[in-house]
């Protein structure tokens with residue numbers, strides 16, 4: 440089972456700021472707890488891999 444980099448997208452629902460954090464190996468980046476642009480919290484956190492999975496699912500079931 441291939442394991443891709445588990446990228447995580449942090450997005451601010453207030454101003455639209457977003458940042459994608461891609462862990463490299465054992466290096467762990469500090470995840471922002473509040474928006475660095477406007478200070479809003481909490482941030483919306485979602486795994487990028489989930490989006491890719493959903494896209495693949497939609498494409499697979501889309502009648503071509």
Ligand SMILES: [Zn+2]
Nearest residue numbers: 451454474477
């Ligand atoms: Zn913000």
